[in-house]
Amino acid sequence: MPDIVPEEILRNPPVPYKGSLISLFRLLQDFIPKNAGFVEQNENYQMQIIKLLHTVKLGGKSRRKTEMKRNANGRKEQDGAADGSTHSSAQENILRERFAHVFMELLKLKLSRAVHVKILLHIHDRIIPNLSRPLFLADYLVTIFSKGGLLSVLALNGLFTLIQTHHLDFPQFYERFYMLLTSQILESKYRARFFHLADLFMGSSHIPAYTVAAVAKRLSRLSLTAPTESLPLLLIFTMNLLIRHSSLIIMLHNPDDANDIRSDPYVMNETDMQKCRALQSSLWELKTLKEHYNMQVRKLAEHLDHPLPETEFDINGYLELDCEEMVDIIREDEKAKESSLGESDRKLKANSNVFALFPTNGLCANVFVI
Structure with a gap:
């Protein structure tokens, strides 16, 4: 019928x-x-x-077995x-x-x-x-992924589900992923989703060193112009890459002639990760964050001057970090410090610190710690 x-x-x-x-x-x-x-x-x-x-x-199987059971009246459930x-x-x-x-x-x-x-x-x-x-x-997915932009993200x-679970062979995956690392991704509302996935597929120990080095260097370069609220995530993500691939620690200690944008051998516009010369460069951009005005960024950047831990940092607390959370961290730190000061010291400190609240549009440019 x-x-x-x-x-x-x-x-x-x-x-x-x-x-x-x-x-x-x-x-x-x-x-x-x-x-x-x-x-x-x-x-x-x-x-x-x-x-x-x-x-x-x-x-899955357990659900299908349950579905084949009869209901309380002895009749099969409607399919x-x-x-x-x-x-x-x-x-x-x-x-x-x-x-x-x-x-x-x-x-x-x-x-x-x-x-x-x-x-x-x-x-x-x-x-x-x-x-x-x-x-x-x-x-469908490869076509969209290869075009770049938001839809690619x-x-x-x-x-990633097809590659990990269904064994899709896509040799150009990391090359395409590398090209998605732009300033736009740091400002995208899907930033957390992107870096959560990136943390998963960059976790493999079988990724070539030049690929990991290129990703770390590109993120390091992006940190020079990245929104402040994305900097803790960039630092944590990059440090985790170095912890997973200890041979790349040298990128924190490369010669001084790789520590300036004018003499840096890294080629930002090179799409071939083997030719971008990331391994000959250093992560000097991240080290400049030790002088950043934001306290949380400074503290994280200071890890780069010490041996990194063997255990990776937990990235989850930084995926959706925004300006409002960062100003709360500053305020809580200031309150903790003030609680240990005397009355005269508190008045003196109040006159020497200027805090401008983060604007509601999510930009951090109006926050200054003097």
Whole structure:
């Protein structure tokens, strides 16, 4: 018996959908390409389809075993529900296939930037787990990742999942990642997501030394113009790279002729990490942060003058550090100091310190410690 779903449902599918998703997806995989013009001109429709796909949750083996059990009345639970909790093994496989076809048909069309953002934000946890052959997404993710910009940053999560979990072979991954290290990423609202992932895939001990050196040096150079709130993260991330790859500690002690931007052999614009001469350079930019006006930045930079610990620093506390948190740290430190001073000393200190609050736009340029 053919699936019967009114066309108005296909043009505006409710989320969540209470009927059979298998039937709905079977019809949608034909409806979308046949009505490509309607779909491409309607961003709301594109978003609705993505929301619908996000409602599908196909779990692991333990969930599938539970789903095959009968309910309290001795009848099988209805298969194909949107919450993914009642699929038999056979029907789950069918649903995975239909799910993949709908998603593939959507990706073939011209989608808005906002829709790509929505797809990429959850492709690793709401799309890939529902696919029986996740590697079919490789072309889509690699294409976006290779273009650069914000979408490339968002593509990292899905791409890393394919590489780590599904053994995608992408030799140019680190080269493309290196080119994403720009001042824009330090100001992006997805900075925390980016460095969380970067911390994971830069953790491998099999990465060539020239690759790690190039990444460390590029971040060091970016620190010269980076927003103050991103500097603790840059310092912690780079020091962790040196701890993991102890042979690169020499970059903290390279000759003096590599400690000035005019004589620095590093070539910032060179895209080939083997040719950028990072290994012949030093991380002198990070050492200049010992003179930074911000107390927290200064303290972290001072680690560079001492042997680094064997245990990595915990990066999690720095991923989402913002200006407001940094000024709170300054205030708490000042309060701790003042509590140990006498009344006359406190008055003298109050007249010698000037604090300007961080602006609400997140920039740190208006904070001075005198």
